[in-house]
Amino acid sequence: MPLYYDDDQAMLAETAQQFMAEEGAIAKQLRHWRDRDCKDGFGHGLWKQFAEMGFTGMLVDEDDGGLGMGHVEAGIVLENIGRNLTPSPFLSSSVLAVTALKHGSDDVRGRWLPGLIEGEKVYSVAIDEGAKHRPETIACKAEKSGNGFRLSGKKDFVVYGASSEMIVVAARTSGDDSDSDGITLFAVPQDADGMSHDSVRLVDSSMASHVAFDGVELDGDAVIGEVDGGREVLNAMLMAGRVGASAEGVGVAQGAMDMTVDYLKQRKQFGKLIGEFQALQHRAAHLYSEVEIARAVTIKAAQLLDGGSEKADLMASVAKAKVAKAAGLAVKEGVQMHGGIGMTDEYDIGLYMKRDRALQEFLGDQYYHAGRVAEMSGY
Amino acid sequence: MSDLESFRAETRVWLEANCPPEMRKPVRDEADVYWGGRNATFKNDAQKAWFEVCRDKGYTVPEWPKEYGGAGLSPAEGKVLRQEMARIGARPPLSSFGIWMLGPALLHFGTEGQKKRFLNEIAAGEIRWCQGYSEPGSGSDLVSMQTFGEDKGDHWVVNGQKIWTSYADEADWIFCLVRTDKQNKYQGITFMLFDMAGDGVSTKPIKLISGNSPFCETFFDDVEVPKSYGEDCPGYVGEINRGWDVAKYLLGHEREMISGAGGGDRTAAIGAALKRNAGEIDPVLRAELAQFDVDALAYSAMGEKFLDELKVGKAHPAQPNMMKYAGTELNKRRHELMMAAGGSRALEWESEETGGGKGARNWLRTKANSIEGGTSEVMLNVISKRILDLPGA
Ligand SMILES: Cc1cc2nc3c(=O)[nH]c(=O)nc-3n(C[C@H](O)[C@H](O)[C@H](O)COP(=O)(O)OP(=O)(O)OC[C@H]3O[C@@H](n4cnc5c(N)ncnc54)[C@H](O)[C@@H]3O)c2cc1C
Numbered sequence A: 001m002p003l004y005y006d007d008d009q010a011m012l013a014e015t016a017q018q019f020m021a022e023e024g025a026i027a028k029q030l031r032h033w034r035d036r037d038c039k040d041g042f043g044h045g046l047w048k049q050f051a052e053m054g055f056t057g058m059l060v061d062e063d064d065g066g067l068g069m070g071h072v073e074a075g076i077v078l079e080n081i082g083r084n085l086t087p088s089p090f091l092s093s094s095v096l097a098v099t100a101l102k103h104g105s106d107d108v109r110g111r112w113l114p115g116l117i118e119g120e121k122v123y124s125v126a127i128d129e130g131a132k133h134r135p136e137t138i139a140c141k142a143e144k145s146g147n148g149f150r151l152s153g154k155k156d157f158v159v160y161g162a163s164s165e166m167i168v169v170a171a172r173t174s175g176d177d178s179d180s181d182g183i184t185l186f187a188v189p190q191d192a193d194g195m196s197h198d199s200v201r202l203v204d205s206s207m208a209s210h211v212a213f214d215g216v217e218l219d220g221d222a223v224i225g226e227v228d229g230g231r232e233v234l235n236a237m238l239m240a241g242r243v244g245a246s247a248e249g250v251g252v253a254q255g256a257m258d259m260t261v262d263y264l265k266q267r268k269q270f271g272k273l274i275g276e277f278q279a280l281q282h283r284a285a286h287l288y289s290e291v292e293i294a295r296a297v298t299i300k301a302a303q304l305l306d307g308g309s310e311k312a313d314l315m316a317s318v319a320k321a322k323v324a325k326a327a328g329l330a331v332k333e334g335v336q337m338h339g340g341i342g343m344t345d346e347y348d349i350g351l352y353m354k355r356d357r358a359l360q361e362f363l364g365d366q367y368y369h370a371g372r373v374a375e376m377s378g379y
Numbered sequence B: 001m002s003d004l005e006s007f008r009a010e011t012r013v014w015l016e017a018n019c020p021p022e023m024r025k026p027v028r029d030e031a032d033v034y035w036g037g038r039n040a041t042f043k044n045d046a047q048k049a050w051f052e053v054c055r056d057k058g059y060t061v062p063e064w065p066k067e068y069g070g071a072g073l074s075p076a077e078g079k080v081l082r083q084e085m086a087r088i089g090a091r092p093p094l095s096s097f098g099i100w101m102l103g104p105a106l107l108h109f110g111t112e113g114q115k116k117r118f119l120n121e122i123a124a125g126e127i128r129w130c131q132g133y134s135e136p137g138s139g140s141d142l143v144s145m146q147t148f149g150e151d152k153g154d155h156w157v158v159n160g161q162k163i164w165t166s167y168a169d170e171a172d173w174i175f176c177l178v179r180t181d182k183q184n185k186y187q188g189i190t191f192m193l194f195d196m197a198g199d200g201v202s203t204k205p206i207k208l209i210s211g212n213s214p215f216c217e218t219f220f221d222d223v224e225v226p227k228s229y230g231e232d233c234p235g236y237v238g239e240i241n242r243g244w245d246v247a248k249y250l251l252g253h254e255r256e257m258i259s260g261a262g263g264g265d266r267t268a269a270i271g272a273a274l275k276r277n278a279g280e281i282d283p284v285l286r287a288e289l290a291q292f293d294v295d296a297l298a299y300s301a302m303g304e305k306f307l308d309e310l311k312v313g314k315a316h317p318a319q320p321n322m323m324k325y326a327g328t329e330l331n332k333r334r335h336e337l338m339m340a341a342g343g344s345r346a347l348e349w350e351s352e353e354t355g356g357g358k359g360a361r362n363w364l365r366t367k368a369n370s371i372e373g374g375t376s377e378v379m380l381n382v383i384s385k386r387i388l389d390l391p392g393a
């Protein structure tokens, strides 16, 4: 498959770009909700609009009422989310949770998918159990109890957890903390007794929870996929999420770079536009190269994932690491080249820096993923 | 099976039958590369056989039209052939500036007569070309070049000096920028083609830090360049005084080639191979290797995207500059890491074990990547101006 958008994808890109620039714009969404200290950190109205646009269920199979699209398409939506810093549960709900739910039984899918597709419900995923992403180790326990399970333990960095109707939780049903087998995924409803959220606002003004499970009783039908066989589903979910987060990161990088290049063309110092200084031109040109390369590998990873290729896992990590480097550079250069004004809250460039920081941590930072690349390459 | 799939299947069978095992090993030194030309010799029978079978099939220049010595493959078929050759590690049957640089310029600007003659000679490896652009005073600022051709009616008399002419001492013909109008900077240059065996052309090798000397100073002393080599076959490409357009077009191809956009060694990940050779790797080096592999694998995706977009006209015309910049900087880093992983063994300049300091010489050679064909700084200038549209100078 060629590494550019086909006609349908190009059309989707145009639609998503326009929609997000209008409805998802920084002033209308991020600043709006942040300045009101919104407890959700995003607008449910926009989520409804996402549903009307057909975004919420784009990865859901057609048989289940979705559009049956792929990760290239989801990436298009995410890139535009990134560009506009649109606060949205799209990545956690429509990419991560959906990927898990696809492995669920008819009952599981019938229970959770329609509400998501309609934009009524928001879901999140609970994977990490510490400040860093280490999905190889899962200590959160689900013990057999009657017909179902009893869940205990804690999860961190559950993005939009407190606003979610359901949380996909990766828990251990057998074995030791770092075994690859013995993992099971559960769809835990919001009203489950014994589940509590300690919600915190993050640097990018999104909301995330530390979630505690204190003997939460779950029915057998909360299980997604096979008992003890959840690692595979978890991996599929992580891959999809990493590719998605990369696409969003490309958008963040592009948005920050666009702002910066614009600024270089407007700001005068020493009687010249600062964009005339070669010292800045070269850094901007280098940044451009990095962002383009990051975009290429992200599309490549999404295509491999859609094609079911064995190389998707490696390329997802390459993408996540490369995007982190490129977007990190974009926001740092962005703030620096804006000079003093880049440090002010009034200017958007700093918001890109904050979002990038959060996105870097989500599902593994560049060091984690470069480490995975080394491991998968055999060194 | 789609046409492309059956082409792939045929190609596999053909390669299996025709590519000798010796030609499926990485290129280790200069003698492993076949450049063609009047004085060419083959290193061994396998190299000869591989070249001849490819030439006969049009596979020295697979995507050129059949009447000019190519195989007339579509871009998609060309990609399949490259992939299949890469899969078995097949060496290129013929390397040449004629294929990479002059050919594309002739396909674009040449007359029918020029194409028939020169492209077929290139495809068959009969004539080896070199590139006469740079002058001692004109490197990055190429358009300031001074080599002058005086108009004598049916020919020019050329005087001047070029520098850095790669393989000039082994080349048969030169494609050369010559000033034909002193008043007009950009529109006073003609893109001439002439035989290096003619009177007045001489070369002197330049030794590089790698110890090799494939480069020359090239001197022109009253060289007669005909305006025509026969019917419909001018001695220059494009129009007289408009050679700068041809030169720029050709530089795009050169940059694309140097960038390694087509994949291959320059963009491959290296961590695994180094681990095999070096055994123990220090943790900080391992981390650097991992970071390098991330960049290399991402760049190879970029290379693929770039070529895909190029074929359908979606690539920005200045994109080869970005590919050249990023690709050459990457290749330099790659060789730095290989030297670091190699330790003291990699320092051996002359030993059997290292093939005569192969790695060290390659490492030094890569330093030219960000200079030849336009320096990295010049690439960044072009990106700033033509892609980012930044103001000034
Ligand atoms: C937190 C903070 C506290 C401050 N406190 C004070 C204070 O107490 N008193 C006070 O007077 N000021 C203060 N300043 C202002 C500070 O000195 C200026 O922000 C600084 O001098 C940069 O100027 P600028 O913001 O106008 O950026 P600009 O000059 O507009 O620069 C924008 C970008 O262009 C680059 N640039 C500009 N000229 C060139 C050039 N010739 N070549 C290459 N690049 C160039 C800059 O490096 C920068 O990246 C403060 C600033 C900040 C952020």
Ligand SMILES: Cc1cc2nc3c(=O)[nH]c(=O)nc-3n(C[C@H](O)[C@H](O)[C@H](O)COP(=O)(O)OP(=O)(O)OC[C@H]3O[C@@H](n4cnc5c(N)ncnc54)[C@H](O)[C@@H]3O)c2cc1C
Residues within 6 Å of the ligand: B130, B131, B132, B133, B134, B135, B136, B138, B139, B140, B141, B163, B164, B165, B166, B215, B368, B371, B372, B373, B374, B375, B376, B377, B378, B381
């Ligand atoms: C291995 C090798 C093979 C070559 N093969 C050929 C060949 O076959 N045919 C041929 O014609 N030429 C060839 N060249 C020449 C090559 O194209 C030039 O070396 C190159 O264009 C740089 O020119 P220069 O060496 O004169 O450096 P200069 O132009 O003098 O540059 C010196 C330094 O100044 C920087 N610089 C110059 N201008 C600017 C600017 N505007 N802004 C910022 N920085 C600037 C450069 O980036 C560089 O770092 C080859 C060179 C090498 C090293």
